[in-house]
Amino acid sequence: MDTPAAGADPTDRERLAENWTERPSLRSWLTTVDHKRIGRRYLVTAGFFFALAGISALLMRTQLANPGSDLLSPQQYNQLFTMHGTAMIFLFATPMLFGFGNFLVPLMIGSRDMAFPRLNAFGYWVFLFAGLFMWASLPFGAAPNGGWFAYVPLTSVQDSPGLHLDVYTLGLLFLGISTTAGAINFIVTALKMRAPGMSLNRMPLFVWAIVATAFMVIFALPALNVDNAMLFLDRRFGAGFFDPAAGGNVLLWQHLFWIFGHPDVYIIVMPGLGIVSAVLPAFTRRGVVGYPLVVLAIVAIAIISFGVWAHHMFAVGLPQVSYGFFSAASSIITIPSGIQIFAWLATMLLGRLVLRTPLLFVIGFIVTFVLGGVTGAMFALTAFDQQVTDSYFVVAHFHYVLVGGALFPILAGIYYWLPKITGRMYAERLGRWAFWLVFIGMHVTFFPMHLYGLFGMPRRVYTYPAGLDWDGWNLVSTVGAYVLAVGLLLVLVGVVHAVRRGRPAPPDPWGGDTLEWSTDSPPPAYNFPVIPRVHSLHPTWDARTAESTGPGATADRILSAGRRTPLTSELDGRYERPVEMPEASGKPLVLALTLLVLFTALLFAWYPVAAAAVAVVAGTVAGWLWPGRRAEART
Amino acid sequence: MSAELPAGRSTGWWGMVLFVTTEATLFACLLGSYFYLRFQNGPQWPPDGIANPALLRPLLMTAVLVPSSLPMIWAERGLRRGRLWRVRAGMATSMLLGLTFLGLQATEYAELLTEFTLTTNAYGSLFYVITGFHGLHVLIGATMIGWVLTATRGGLDARRHDRVRNVAIYWHFVDIVWLGILFTVYLSPWL
Numbered sequence: 001m002d003t004p005a006a007g008a009d010p011t012d013r014e015r016l017a018e019n020w021t022e023r024p025s026l027r028s029w030l031t032t033v034d035h036k037r038i039g040r041r042y043l044v045t046a047g048f049f050f051a052l053a054g055i056s057a058l059l060m061r062t063q064l065a066n067p068g069s070d071l072l073s074p075q076q077y078n079q080l081f082t083m084h085g086t087a088m089i090f091l092f093a094t095p096m097l098f099g100f101g102n103f104l105v106p107l108m109i110g111s112r113d114m115a116f117p118r119l120n121a122f123g124y125w126v127f128l129f130a131g132l133f134m135w136a137s138l139p140f141g142a143a144p145n146g147g148w149f150a151y152v153p154l155t156s157v158q159d160s161p162g163l164h165l166d167v168y169t170l171g172l173l174f175l176g177i178s179t180t181a182g183a184i185n186f187i188v189t190a191l192k193m194r195a196p197g198m199s200l201n202r203m204p205l206f207v208w209a210i211v212a213t214a215f216m217v218i219f220a221l222p223a224l225n226v227d228n229a230m231l232f233l234d235r236r237f238g239a240g241f242f243d244p245a246a247g248g249n250v251l252l253w254q255h256l257f258w259i260f261g262h263p264d265v266y267i268i269v270m271p272g273l274g275i276v277s278a279v280l281p282a283f284t285r286r287g288v289v290g291y292p293l294v295v296l297a298i299v300a301i302a303i304i305s306f307g308v309w310a311h312h313m314f315a316v317g318l319p320q321v322s323y324g325f326f327s328a329a330s331s332i333i334t335i336p337s338g339i340q341i342f343a344w345l346a347t348m349l350l351g352r353l354v355l356r357t358p359l360l361f362v363i364g365f366i367v368t369f370v371l372g373g374v375t376g377a378m379f380a381l382t383a384f385d386q387q388v389t390d391s392y393f394v395v396a397h398f399h400y401v402l403v404g405g406a407l408f409p410i411l412a413g414i415y416y417w418l419p420k421i422t423g424r425m426y427a428e429r430l431g432r433w434a435f436w437l438v439f440i441g442m443h444v445t446f447f448p449m450h451l452y453g454l455f456g457m458p459r460r461v462y463t464y465p466a467g468l469d470w471d472g473w474n475l476v477s478t479v480g481a482y483v484l485a486v487g488l489l490l491v492l493v494g495v496v497h498a499v500r501r502g503r504p505a506p507p508d509p510w511g512g513d514t515l516e517w518s519t520d521s522p523p524p525a526y527n528f529p530v531i532p533r534v535h536s537l538h539p540t541w542d543a544r545t546a547e548s549t550g551p552g553a554t555a556d557r558i559l560s561a562g563r564r565t566p567l568t569s570e571l572d573g574r575y576e577r578p579v580e581m582p583e584a585s586g587k588p589l590v591l592a593l594t595l596l597v598l599f600t601a602l603l604f605a606w607y608p609v610a611a612a613a614v615a616v617v618a619g620t621v622a623g624w625l626w627p628g629r630r631a632e633a634r635t
Numbered sequence: 636m637s638a639e640l641p642a643g644r645s646t647g648w649w650g651m652v653l654f655v656t657t658e659a660t661l662f663a664c665l666l667g668s669y670f671y672l673r674f675q676n677g678p679q680w681p682p683d684g685i686a687n688p689a690l691l692r693p694l695l696m697t698a699v700l701v702p703s704s705l706p707m708i709w710a711e712r713g714l715r716r717g718r719l720w721r722v723r724a725g726m727a728t729s730m731l732l733g734l735t736f737l738g739l740q741a742t743e744y745a746e747l748l749t750e751f752t753l754t755t756n757a758y759g760s761l762f763y764v765i766t767g768f769h770g771l772h773v774l775i776g777a778t779m780i781g782w783v784l785t786a787t788r789g790g791l792d793a794r795r796h797d798r799v800r801n802v803a804i805y806w807h808f809v810d811i812v813w814l815g816i817l818f819t820v821y822l823s824p825w826l
Contacts (some may be wrong), residue, residue, distance in 0.1 A: 222661035
């Protein structure tokens with residue numbers, strides 16, 4: 001392919017580079033607002049937390065390999081499974097997918113940055129500090145120990161004294177700031193920053209998935225925040241929300257938790273489905289079949305997911321009538337999920353398959369996710385649910401959904417976008433080895449759980465007696481877990497190998513259809529020398545898009561005077577005006593650090609310190625939002 | 636000094652609308668919890684030993700807070716015509732009404748805290764957390780107005796326009812949420 005965007009002459013390019021490039025220095029490392037650097041940080045940090053959560057899982061699997069093992073104490077086991085679940089859900093899956101979103105959304109929609117670059121930087125720092133805040137409790141034996149869903153009354157101050165659950169409530173409240181900021185940023189970016197001509201019905205499916213996810217965060221996360229705030233007040237100050245003796249109700253926790261928690265399953269899976277829709281066109285040589293139907297399915301899932309929360313509570317004694325409603329809603333949600341699966345299968349059947357590692361992971365995803373969906377449909381039946389609830393059958397089900405629905409697409413995405421992110425190609429053979437080890441390891445680990453779940457093994461037990469038909473299968477699961485771990489290690493080796501030794505990647509190694517492939521690998525700081533004009537759903541397969549960035553590109557799309565990118569209208573992507581983007585700033589880091597001080601002070605009940613931190617937060621926010629004069633000076 | 640608003644919604648406008656949406660969901664969760672605990676509690680509500688909430692003061696607070704959106708709207712209209720004095724006068728009036736609301740709330744707390752507290756029972760926890768959280772929002776809104784009043788000292792331009800509009804959105808949100816709280820916390824026990 002020719003150099004993309006010959007339309008910007010050398011002076012334009014120099015001015016763009018001058019305005020956007022950050023000189024490497026400690027200062028720029030701490031103050032950067034570049035969405036690509038922030039996206040990479042999200043990916044690396046979430047990967048680090050994934051490793052910690054994975055090691056926790058290996059320890060648990062080793063403990064469970066044989067009956068009556070005493071490798072871990074019950075207390076250690078409780079903390080490990082709680083941190084494993086909490087970290088996988090909150091510190092790995094969502095941030096990893098937000099990392100892809102941060103790196104890719106502006107590139108896919110032809111923008112030079114996110115709508116709020118400094119908020120973006122702030123969101124990353126908060127995520128990092130909140131993650132460290134929670135993990136730091138583990139070496140002190142003070143980690144959360146009530147399961148990732150932290151059901152009261154097990155987590156009340158009477159039954160779980162100490163800091164454990166305070167780390168959980170405060171850590172998640174702290175992290176929630178980052179997730180909310182990220183969600184708002186994604187929605188506004190997708191609505192206002194699309195390249196001219198990219199109407200909503202030309203927006204890539206991955207971006208649709210991220211936007212739907214962000215809307216789910218907006219409406220679901222407050223329930224978790226309210227829940228955690230109430231639990232904190234109950235534990236620390238003796239409020240009575242969950243205390244039956246004071247007229248409170250323990251089921252209130254579960255309702256609020258699952259009003260958040262069920263949409264959260266889709267918050268985690270949806271961007272994964274988006275990655276699948278992004279990877280398929282490049283390896284089938286055609287667009288995803290039924291684009292409008294897939295978009296409708298994404299929107300339908302986002303809405304229906306709010307009507308199914310009580311299917312997590314079929315065994316707690318709800319009124320009979322609610323079983324019917326939630327059972328029906330849980331069955332209905334399989335329809336839009338099925339539409340997407342059939343759209344992908346049709347795409348593969350009608351296209352020409354190029355079987356490389358990313359596509360292997362997509363196929364692995366479809367197989368695994370469908371199996372998880374089938375057991376999900378079984379759980380929608382109340383009678384079945386009441387039989388196997390809180391057994392290892394549940395553990396098998398949700399690992400099929402989450403490993404299948406999030407981890408496999410994430411791995412597909414890593415291999416697919418590695419050339420774009422690092423500018424280097426990965427080694428194909430290493431990738432295939434990693435795929436087969438991960439795929440086999442995953443199924444060997446989790447498939448037997450269906451069996452010993454049906455045989456009655458409860459989840460969250462730290463050991464079990466011999467002779468219950470559980471021991472052999474548990475050993476199989478443990479062996480599978482180590483195979484899975486070796487496979488994931490190979491992924492890491494593959495990434496490091498690519499970064500160190502990979503051959504340089506061309507702008508478009510796969511023949512992808514979205515705009516990120518129309519710029520260099522890795523993209524320059526300003527993403528696109530000329531903001532492309534979009535004419536169809538597959539802009540890089542469309543000669544008119546390439547022409548629009550060629551010679552004669554107009555000044556309103558080169559925008560080399562200043563740090564600028566165009567705003568377009570929400571629905572049809574009509575050009576509105578250029579906006580001035582903010583420069584690097586240290587305030588996001590200062591604000592996130594102050595919040596870390598605030599939450600640490602709350603954890604240890606140093607209330608004067610907390611009050612001082614609130615004052616600094618207010619001051620920093622005021623200074624951050626103060627209207628500067630930079631924009632006027634350059635106009 | 637340009638007073639013209641540029642074409643199209645700004646990113647800041649969308650950001651504030653989405654922020655307010657997620658905050659509104661937060662209040663919805665709190666009010667939903669109120670009704671959940673109330674209906675799980677049996678017919679006696681508020682529980683024994685706590686009188687039904689007195690209505691005079693909350694209605695007075697409503698009469699102070701809800702109309703405070705009007706000077707804000709007047710200020711915003713003045714903004715479109717580039718009349719800085721209207722922006723200042725309108726927003727200052729809104730802030731004053733908001734602070735009056737907070738003053739009334741403080742006198743209410745002073746009385747009620749002798750009757751029941753956050754820890755008395757679940758009703759007390761709900762009452763103080765819901766009203767307190769809303770009061771905190773009024774305080775934040777008033778702080779934002781104070782901040783914008785200072786920031787418009789340099790006059791108006793597109794960037795300052797955006798800030799005035801965003802603060803107005805937040806202020807209307809705080810007012811509307813109060814109506815939900817008035818109904819739930821103060822009026823519904825009488826029904």
